[in-house]
Amino acid sequence: MIRLAFSVHKSSFYRIAIASLACSIPLASHAQQPLKTLLVGVDHRTVTSLNGDWHYLVDQPPARGLYTLEGKVRDNGYGLNTHPNISSGPHNEEYDFATAPTMKIPGDWNTQDPTLFRYEGVVWFQRDFDFQPKPGTRTFLHIGAANYKSFVWVNQKRICDHEGGFTPFDCEVTAALKPGSNFVVIAVDSTRHIDDIPGIGIDWFNYGGLHRDVSLVTVPTQFIDDYDVHLRHDTTFSPAAADTLTGYVHVEGAPAGTAVTVRVSEAGVDTTAKTDANGRAAFEVKASHLSLWSPETPKLYKVQLSSGQDSLTDDIGFRDIRVDGTRILLNGKSVFLQGANMHAEAPYRTGRVNNDEDVKNIFGFLKDLNANFVRLCHYPHDERMERMADREGVMIWSEIPIWQRISYDKPEVYAKAVNMLNEMIRRDRNKASVILWSVSNETPNNPTRTKFLTDLANEARRLDATRPITSALIGPHPKGNQMVQDDPLTNALDVIGQNEYIGWYEGRPEDADTMTWTFPQKPVLFSEFGAEAKFGVHGGKNERWAEEQQVNVYEHQFVMINKIPQVRGLIPWVLMDFRSPVRNIPKLQDGFNRKGLISEDGKQKQAFLLFQKTYKDRSVGKAE
Incomplete structure (x- = not known):
């Protein structure tokens, strides 16, 4: 046969996610930071791309740069991004990103470095970047996916961890960033274990690394982090009655009663809803006309979402599947x-x-x-x-x-x-x-x-x-x-x-x-x-x-x-x-x-x- 996360969120949606990560990733007990919001629609926001050349170092098993002998994550290792003193003074951990080779991110390490083609383990990635913090904003490091476990430091501060090789995650870096020169260090561990998902015996290649886009996303202090805009899913479907859009917009950090606007100008939709105590604004609105999405007519609408100083526009099609x-x-x-x-x-x-x-x-x-x-x-x-x-x-x-x-x-x-x-x-x-x-x-x-x-x-x-x-x-x-x-x-x-x-x-x-x-x-x-x-x-x-x-x-x-x-x-x-x-x-x-x-x-x-x-x-x- 073919055998081939992150948020202290106001809603219950991510409480399970937090429990999951707490159970499944070895963490240094003194250093783990609160997990942060998972942003939706990042590819439709203005971002600062961190794609490109990243320095990398291979942490051969037993990966002493990342793990202690007890299997805990080290916060005094490569994540500090120190440099060896070649004249005098104490040793660092005998590594140096500044003189390390580079590889392209996004990308797997297996096809970029011939010596790592079949390697499964820990590889460290480091990149310098310039940044100018803006008052009244929050900034997140967005990682499209990294296989399989990831541990992130910014300017020597451990920011967040994530388990899972195929979904995005966001680490809030607002407090860690400074004007001018900054750096990020990410350790990625592709080692397979019996209690991972997937487990050990897969019938596809276990590509490791930062294999999807990496970027910085800056948003207002109150921002849209999640939304759902879809055709109302009634008990029965009638094409003639398929004229109602429903869903919600979640505004992180918003008090109850915060206004949220949903506009689909081409469909005659312009409505305002108010957030509840959990920051979620539910809405239901009739459209003046809708062309339904299908393989023959894959119609997409510009859906504009706004709340306070934050706004984004997504391309969404509306259809009924049952x-x-x-x-x-x-x-x-x-x-x-x-x-x-x-x-x-x-x-x-x-x-x-x-x-x-x-x-x-x-x-x-x-x-x-x-x-x-x-x-x-x-x-x-x-x-x-x-x-x-x-x-x-x-x-x-x-x-x-x-x-x-x-x-x-x-x-x-x-x-x-x-x-x-x-x-x-x-x-x-x-x-x-x-x-x-x-x-x-x-x-x-x-x-x-x-x-x-x-x-x-x-x-x-x-x-x-x-x-x-x-x-x-x-x-x-x-x-x-x-x-x-x-x-x-x-x-x-x-x-x-x-x-x-x-x-x-x-x-x-x-x-x-x-x-x-x-x-x-x-x-x-x-x-x-x-x-x-x-x-x-x-x-x-x-x-x-x-x-x-x-x-x-x-x-x-x-x-x-x-x-x-x-x-x-x-x-x-x-x-x-x-x-x-x-x-x-x-x-x-x-x-x-x-x-x-x-x-x-x-x-x-x-x-x-x-x-x-x-x-x-x-x-x-x-x-x-």
């Missing part, structure tokens, strides 16, 4: 999802996706495929992906990195999962393209795991009641020509994701022709299926690693899928070959999972052409 029996309805109409899975692996250069060119290349592949959907597996991707999907009309499945076996029996691990879910939904709830939240992929079927994921699905619904919840299931194994999906986790899902690999991991391709599936009466997406093929390897239709055999597997899968009435989407594994350290067949894999429809350098396999035609003709699956 489940009706075994159908998925977009704006009241049945929709069939024609897509592919995609890891956050950069085409051509490999490494983590982290810039506009990477995203443009990926969406070029999707458009050539005639896709209307992409599953961003197995973790939240760079926010550029959702932004591009909003503009291009591509629907998204977004999931947190609960992949196969984690410690489902440990409350602290559940707290981490809740925190990651909060961060994913908080960042992307205003993206019209995101139509499904996924809580996991290929998890073992047992009562402990089922309760863990059921609770997590319900938490997702509490955070966002407007989107269906899914998970990619693995199993059952066939009994003769019968497959019965009776995993109890299906009870917690609105949409069932089904991974299966008949013709590759089990059985022959033609076994799919007579396979009969039984599912609960819910929409089903074939969330993974396929076979490996090395681009340019040709042979018979049953010859392993040949492009012809990959096509043969898919053609038999299509026969099977067309006989399952509630299938509402095809998501082959995978759009593009991606690095995986467990794929070690020389000359065929060479460290890559080869199930891609295209190679890592953008060459289309025969299977790509098969799906391209299938999606154009809409010859597999039905929306109704």
Whole structure:
């Protein structure tokens, strides 16, 4: 099979996140600072970019620069950014960022320094920057993502820590900054542990580092840190009545009664609401006219939010997504999802996706495929992906990195999962393209795991009641020509994701022709299926690693899928070959999972052409 936080917030939203981090990161008891607000819409604010060249030093295991022998974080180590005295005086810790090499941020260290290609551990990053504090403002260091644990110092002060490799975090640096020259030091630890999310045994490359944008964000003392603007999600949907926007704006530091304005000029919306005691201003307002977002017409509106001295403008589309029996309805109409899975692996250069060119290349592949959907597996991707999907009309499945076996029996691990879910939904709830939240992929079927994921699905619904919840299931194994999906986790899902690999991991391709599936009466997406093929390897239709055999597997899968009435989407594994350290067949894999429809350098396999035609003709699956 494909095996492939931060705020003392006024609302309850982040209290769980704080508890999660307190449980899961080793902290120096005397030095940990309060965790800070997670900002939404940073890519639509004016920021000071800290992207570029950062000095780096490798802290080889046991990482004595970061951890004490007891596993606590040191505050008298590299974070102080001292320099060795070459003439006299006491030693420092025998390091020096000033003379250290540099690498590009954002970026993973694995593809930038050949000596670190397979390195998993601690790397320190340091950068000098100039800054002029402004009275009546607060400044945050915004990190788009860093894998996996991060520890941040500014001007020798420990500011914040974060656990999780794929979601953003913000560290308030207002009190630490000074006029003129400043510096930031960030230690990133990519070491895998059994109680992390994901855990140890992943089937994708564990890229480490500051792999998304880093910036300084300066806001007024009272500022908008979170908001939700969406089409009202009524019990039933009527296109004629789809004219009401609702949601909230949260203003950090605002007393009750603070005015908040929401404007969508093109839709005739201009309304004012007042914050409650928690700084949250709820609103509901009718629009004079709305064009609903869809793949055919991906309409986005300029949504202006303001309160006091703070304001920002976001680009938001409005649409309704829901489940009706075994159908998925977009704006009241049945929709069939024609897509592919995609890891956050950069085409051509490999490494983590982290810039506009990477995203443009990926969406070029999707458009050539005639896709209307992409599953961003197995973790939240760079926010550029959702932004591009909003503009291009591509629907998204977004999931947190609960992949196969984690410690489902440990409350602290559940707290981490809740925190990651909060961060994913908080960042992307205003993206019209995101139509499904996924809580996991290929998890073992047992009562402990089922309760863990059921609770997590319900938490997702509490955070966002407007989107269906899914998970990619693995199993059952066939009994003769019968497959019965009776995993109890299906009870917690609105949409069932089904991974299966008949013709590759089990059985022959033609076994799919007579396979009969039984599912609960819910929409089903074939969330993974396929076979490996090395681009340019040709042979018979049953010859392993040949492009012809990959096509043969898919053609038999299509026969099977067309006989399952509630299938509402095809998501082959995978759009593009991606690095995986467990794929070690020389000359065929060479460290890559080869199930891609295209190679890592953008060459289309025969299977790509098969799906391209299938999606154009809409010859597999039905929306109704």
